[in-house]
Every structure is written in C-alpha cells, then in structure tokens.
Amino acid sequence: MILQVTPSPSTALPARSLTGAADYCAYPVASMESEDLHLPDQLPPGVIL
Amino acid sequence: MKARRQLLIDGHWQEGSGEHFAKHDPVSDERLWQGGAASEGQVEAAVAAARRAFPAWARTPFAERQALVERFREVLESHREDLATAIAHETGKPLWEARTEVGAMIGKVAISIRAYQERTGERRRDLGDATAVLRHRPHGVMAVFGPYNFPGHLPNGHIVPALLAGNSVVFKPSEQTPLTADLTLQCWQEAGLPDGVINLVQGAATTGQALSAHPGIDGLLFTGSARVGGILHRQLAGQFDKILALEMGGNNPLVVKDVPDQDAAVLTILQSAFLSGGQRCTCARRLIVPEGQVGDHLLDALSDAILRLRVAGQFAEPAPFYGGLVSARAADGLLKAQDDLEALGGVVLSRMERLEAGTSLLRPALIDVTGLPVPDEEHFGPLLKVSRYQSWDEAIALANDTRYGLSAGLIGGERADWDDFLLRIRAGINNWNRQTTGASGDAPFGGVGESGNHRPSAFYAADYCAYPVASMESEDLHLPDQLPPGVIL
Secondary structure (H helix, E strand, O other), X not given: OEEEEOOOXXXXXXOOOOOOXXXXXXXXXXXXXXOOXXXXXXXXXXXXX | OOOOOOEEEOXXXXXXXXXXXXXXXXXXXXXXXXXXXXXXXXXXXXXXXXXXXXXXXXXXXXXXXXXXXXXXXXXXXXXXXXXXXXXXXXXXXXXXXXXXXXXXXXXHHHHHHXXXXXXXXOEEEEEOOEEEEEEEEEOOEEEEEOOOOOOOHHHHHHHHHHHHXXXXXXXXXXXXXXXXXXXXXXXXXXXXXXXXXXXXXXXXHHHHHHHHOOOOOOEEEEEOOHHHHHHHHHHXXXXXXXXXXXXXXXXXXXXXXXXXXXXXXXXXXXXXXXXXXXXXXXXXXXXXXXXXXXXXXXXXXXXXXXXXXXXXXXOOOOOOOEOOOOOHHHHHHXXXXXXXXXXXXXXXXXXXXXXXOOOOOEOOEEEEOOOOOOOOOOOOOOEEEEEEEOXXXXXXXXXXXXXXXXXXXXXXXXXXXXXXXXXXXXXXXXXXXXXXXXXXXOOEEOOOHHHEOOOOEEOOHHHHOEEXXXXXXXXXXXXXXXXXXXXXX
C-alpha cells in the first residue's frame, strides 16, 4: 500500500487549485506500509537466512 | 556505447580544459573514464548556451517536449545494458541492481509527464464574465548537480521534469561518476534534443563552484550531502530570483516494536541498512531495539545473517547482495568511522572488514552504541548503529534525536502503534514493516530538518521546475453594467 498523507487536520491530498497556501503549511509524508511482516517468496540475491 | 570523455556544450563535444581527472572501478581498479574538467570559461559557455536555447525550448508546445522526452526513453531502452554496466562499474553496485536503476530512469518519463499535468499544467474556470486561468512557466536555466550513488536515476529525476517544464539544463555530475553522465547525455543527443537545451560540465568542486556561483542560472537542483547542500544554501541566500532544491541525507532510524517473524525482521533490517552497501540516502543508520530477550535474539540472528551475507564484485556469480562502495577511499572512511565509534565505547557486534585488499568491498558493521554520545552523522556505507530502549516513548525520542529527517521505519506493532509513530516521527518517508529504502516513484521524496529545504522531489519535482502564473482574462473589453462608486464616464 502506498499512501501520501500530510500531517494536517485534513488527510486528503488537495487537488491543485487557484490557491496554494496549503502547500507551505504542511509537508508530505510518503509511506509504504503493511500490517504484516513476512518473508517474500524469493529472497534478494546474496541473502541467506 | 563508447564514452566521449568530453564536455557537451551547445550540442558540441569538446575537451575539458580544466584539471584532468580519472575514474576507476572501485573493485577491479580498471580505468573507466579520464578527461579534463570544465574550466570556469567552459562553465560560462555552457550557461550561455543554455540561456540561448531556453526561449525556443520554452515556447515549444508541451506535446513536442513530451514526444522528445519519450524518444529519450526509447533510446534508454535500446542502451539498457550499456548503461547498467557503466553504472555497476562506476558505483560498485551489483549488475542486477544497476539494471533496476536503468529501469527507474525509463519509468521516470511516464511519472514525470503525469506529475507535470497533475502538479502544474493548466487549470481554468469561469469567474463572472472572465476566466481565471492558472498556468505554469519554466524558470530558465537550471543547474543540476548529481550524486554518485544513483548517477543515472537521481539526476534524471531532476532533468526530465525540468525539460518537460521547458527549462534548459546545465548538468554537473559527481566527479565519481563521469561515465554514466557521458553516456546519458549521448542518449539525449540521440533522442534529438536541440543543441544547448542540455549541457554537460564534468568536474569536481571547482567546476561545481563556478556553476553554482554563476549569475546566469535561474535554479539549482542538488542531490548530495548535507555538507555541500549547506554550502549551496548559504551561497544562494538572498538570491530570491533563484530556486534551490536540496535533496540531502539522513541519520535514519529503524524502530523495532516487536518481532512477529524473526527472519522477516532480519531481512527488513538487511534491506534497510545494507542495500547498495548502505549507499542510499534512505538507508537505516540507527536500529532501535527493545531491551530484553526478544531484542537479544533478533540481534543474534542479524549478526548471523550478516556473516552469511554475500558481498562481492559487481559482476560476480552468484550475484552478491551488494558490491563495492564507490571508492576505496570511501571504504577507508567507513572503517575509520567504525574505529571512532569503538573508541567512544561502542560494542562491535559484527565487525566491518575489507574483504579484498585494494578494493572497496566491505563486510557490514553492527555496533551497539546504547547510551553513548555518538555524533549525529550520516555514515554513507554498511554501518548500522544499535540503540536499546526500555519504553516506547524512549524509542520515539531516540528515533527523533537527529538533525535530519529523511526516512524512518517501524517493524512490528499494531495499527495503533503505527498511527502513533506516524504522528510523532519527523521524517518525509515513513515505512511500516517495509524496508526504509523502499520509496514509490509516484510519491513525493524528501525530508525535513537537514535532509532538505522543503522542496520534495520525485513526483513533486514538477513543483520546483516551474512557477505559477495566475490570470484573469477575457477576450472582450467592455463596460460593466454598473460603474464603481465615484466614477463618471
């Protein structure tokens, strides 16, 4: 899951409009998140667990 | 493809007349590139060429600029293996990873086109008897400073959006990766980019200083260290007319809340801390682990996995997890950092060692620095510091105890823990149960603190490549039904 959230009262990413002050009142936070921690089907090259 | 070993100014390849320098493969020591750096006069000529090319390029309809950038993508496709091989040689990263970097360069084109349209582009709406229109215009001549760890992908992440927006570019790659830049510029030429729209100046600090100090640039897009980024920030202070975008490093925390699956946790840590030999700005530098048996077992398992981790040359078979650092000198710096942390009282759980004399191949370090006053530095290599904690609040405080704020990660925990982590952690990239080095290209990329200057890149690069122009417009000039108070015509 990929989320883009802003730490502001509204978590909706506003579409660009004719006003842009919202841009400098919050910073973007991008996340890759999963409730589960699990091994992938295939390990990356060079990793032996 | 064959390296030109020259500069590209106004569509013409020419010898650099500055100091000669060379780049060697950091593992095999093969000489990859040698040539002259751009002198101050050649930097001047490159900026002048970009200035001359700018008006026509900016007036070129967006559809044509897009078509040209898409041709560049096709050229990249046709030279995939040449580029990947060059990147692997120059950076020390394994060939499999260098191939993913070229894939990211190719993927950047479609993402940047979508970002241009969504983030900038044009909007209009009726407002009474006029139309309110928002357009975006290019700044002019953009200086792009590239880093060595992703010599293709990261400059490309500035250059493609800059060109799509209608800017012209003067590109100064890292002096540690001149070959990848040389080949990439040949791809732009093969795609048919008009002369002067992109220019290449090779060289180190002297060339960079000539470019960043040049009054003819309208913006500077930089990816690199916080030290150099800070110098540029101070240098451009007070120059309101120039846009400055800084993408810098981090002393990134990875917090372990609990360990629902030990092997998966170990893999996430390996991929967070040691992918690309730790030469990613999002790499975890600090592992924050609970006191007690669960944490002890995790660190034991991690130390074992580090011993089994395959580190070898870029083209070795079977493929390594990571290869060399960018230079033997960089490896020396990491070994010294380990010595310094040990001298401060750090306990080495896994010792960093040079695997072959004269190379930059290093086995990773895992060093427990709990309670020690270690400097808040980004060690740009396979060195992971461990801090143990007793309470969740202490874990969060440790994670935030940095002047940087690029990436952060959480392993384990419940949804409520993650929500709390998100609200309290200061970083622009926060991942849960995923490696800190994972970032989506269609999201913004950037951090807070000394990780940047609030100009996030990737999907938001479009924002700093153009400025907005707001208009109220009407094709007709006519009197309103009612005159303003006090006006008699």
